Amino acid sequence: MSGWIAVDWGTTTLRATRMDGARAGETRESGDGMNGLSPEAFEPRLLDLAGDWIDGPTEIVVCGMAGARQGWAEAPYRAVPCPPVAAPLTVARSADPRLSVRIVPGLSQRAPHPDVMRGEETQIAGILREVPEFDGVACLPGTHAKWAHVSAGEVVSFRTAMTGEIFGLLSRSSVLRHSLGGNDWQEAAFLEAVSDALARPEALSARLFEIRAADLLEEQDPAIGRSRLSGLLIGAELAATKPWWLGRDVIVTGAPALSQAYAAALRSVGLAPRILSAAEMTLAGLKTAKDLP
Amino acid sequence: MSGWIAVDWGTTTLRATRMDGARAGETRESGDGMNGLSPEAFEPRLLDLAGDWIDGPTEIVVCGMAGARQGWAEAPYRAVPCPPVAAPLTVARSADPRLSVRIVPGLSQRAPHPDVMRGEETQIAGILREVPEFDGVACLPGTHAKWAHVSAGEVVSFRTAMTGEIFGLLSRSSVLRHSLGGNDWQEAAFLEAVSDALARPEALSARLFEIRAADLLEEQDPAIGRSRLSGLLIGAELAATKPWWLGRDVIVTGAPALSQAYAAALRSVGLAPRILSAAEMTLAGLKTAKDLP
Structure with a gap:
């Protein structure tokens, strides 16, 4: 099975992409953001959106707010400096035995000031996949813009x-x-x-x-x-x-x-x-x- | 007749005080702020609140957003530097012939940057009544905080x-x-x-x-x-x-x-x-x- 599902589960939006190895197929989106979903509601909402893609054992890899304390399963923050994405991911329970669900943890920083991110670490990992030797700053504008200093494959600090x-x-x-x-x-x-x-x-x-x-x-x-x-x-x-x-x-x-x-x-x-x-x-x-x- | 009514008509609140010369009597308040009132609605809303105070020809003096373009009657801004309150006030029409309604204009500033106030000029006039020789800064915190440089009885500039x-x-x-x-x-x-x-x-x-x-x-x-x-x-x-x-x-x-x-x-x-x-x-x-x- 090279088929899997890539999921970006934000506060207000759920976005799923059907993957075949490294090749992206169809992307679907719904308003079933993490806000207001109980932990038990994540799996059914995902199946509503993309259940017809599943025809056997299927890996689901999720980033974003689905890993928050009130999400599908809490994926505790990893402290910087660290690679933006690293093993182990957090396993989330699913009722459907065909699914194997893992969630990417967010990042945290204690000093020089407290800060957290969830979802942007995955974009930074994407930047490093695209530009492996990148040494500089990832500026990720949005509702909460993140500025991350990236060097030697790690997030050094962020704001x-x-x-x-x-x-x-x-x-x-x-x-x-x-x-x-x-x-x-x-x-x-x-x-x-x-x-x-x-x-x-x-x-x-x-x-x-x-x-x-x-x-x-x-x-x-x-x-x-x-x-x-x-x-x-x-x-x-x-x-x-x-x-x-x-x-x-x-x-x-x-x-x-x-x-x-x-x-x-x-x-x-x-x-x-x-x-x-x-x-x-x-x-x-x-x-x-x-x-x- | 030494009786009159002092009215502070803000964006969200209408506040009227029964006056006898310089002596304040009862104050009443309602949620009939200027927001969402058509020009014809101001007089009836005021009479709802304080109509029972009126037993003959009565002066009504109003400050605040009732003088805005969408208010009871537009009281065009006066440009600083100027005394915070000065003649003429703006006369507003009333259907009840016993009422004589005047509205205090707001202040405007073109340089060094555009700015406006409505209502706070009356508080500044109050400060000058209390501290006639005041030379300094009136800080008026609120939804939109105003900082006004006051000197020689005038508002010199504000922010x-x-x-x-x-x-x-x-x-x-x-x-x-x-x-x-x-x-x-x-x-x-x-x-x-x-x-x-x-x-x-x-x-x-x-x-x-x-x-x-x-x-x-x-x-x-x-x-x-x-x-x-x-x-x-x-x-x-x-x-x-x-x-x-x-x-x-x-x-x-x-x-x-x-x-x-x-x-x-x-x-x-x-x-x-x-x-x-x-x-x-x-x-x-x-x-x-x-x-x-």
Whole structure:
């Protein structure tokens, strides 16, 4: 049997890919994220999505929040420095005897500050599969962006910024929502805001409301408001993570539009980041995990 | 007739106080905030709340969002530098001929950055009624905290920080909500976070997630998490507004617990802020407005 199933089980999304050895077949997705599933519900939800792929003993390799304490089975964090993915994976129980389910543990860090990741370690393993000698920083933008220093095949240290979640909250639920609009990307406004945030990062807290005031006083284009909000927050993240990226080789791995935005911001500070697809790096990392004893 | 009604009409709350000259009587409050009221709905909502106080021709003096474009009547912003409250107030139409309704305009600023306030100008007028020679900074914490430089009876310039709204969004709706709890105030954790944010304001974006990680890895007390989040955000606000408060006389005017937190943060950077009650300053400012021609 060379058939197996690669699973990326996030907080809000379940994504399964039918694999034949290292070759990826169909990918299916559902909204059955880990949030709100009881431990017993994981197996049936996975079978709902991909049960018809299973025609005999089948390995399932899972990364992401399915390994959290409230997930399918807790896969305790591994402490950095360590390879992003290493044996043993955590075995999860399944009622269907044909299934053999293993979950990739997340990573933790105690010093210089507490931090955790679940799922991104698999993307980093994918980056190392793609660029085996990579020595630099993996920038993984998303709800919680991760910046990981990678060297000699290990994650040395990492840092999380809540940029994506804060952007979502401010743009959907704060007073700024009245002054943001459209999906028009205004690169100049974005880069100016990145530069403003990097030049005076301490002013962030006061700069956000300017977007609202500029709308009320000058009827600023809401597409500019949106690009500016994104630029202020990504610029603040770059200010916070400067020790990570300064003078380093950076690979950006996230959703396509978001990766482009981060790459543009990084180019504006003189870097030459490479972009690798997050979906592909997740799959590549799951292949590495599958090959572990 | 020395009877009149002082009204503070905010985004989410309507508050009316029965006045006899400068003497305040009963105060009533309802959830009929400006949000979601059509212009015609303001008068009936006010009469619902306080109609039984009206037994003849009655002056109503209103501050806050009732003067916004979508409010009872638009009271166009007055540009700083200017006295916080000055004639003419904006007259609002009323169907009941016994009512004479005037609304206090908000303030605007074009440079060095766009900014607006509505309601806080009345609190500043109240501060000047209480401390007529005040030369310093009025710090008005709340959903959108305002820092106003006040000198020679005028607001010279001001700055808004969205601290209260961001605290609310992060503590109710972000992943941090799992790691915050209780109403226990942990002053030491709060002040340490203020100091962390002031020492390295550029790190804010990465420090927030540490609260979650410290909970997952070290089961940090959620009361400490909550005090720490408050300290990080208020510290970031102090970093952004340093040119306002540094070396200045500061008066803090907000809700009681919030004023105490800001005052503690300001004392930790060597200031000796005074606290004046926001409710009283609003009322004092409305008295000043009522006396205008």
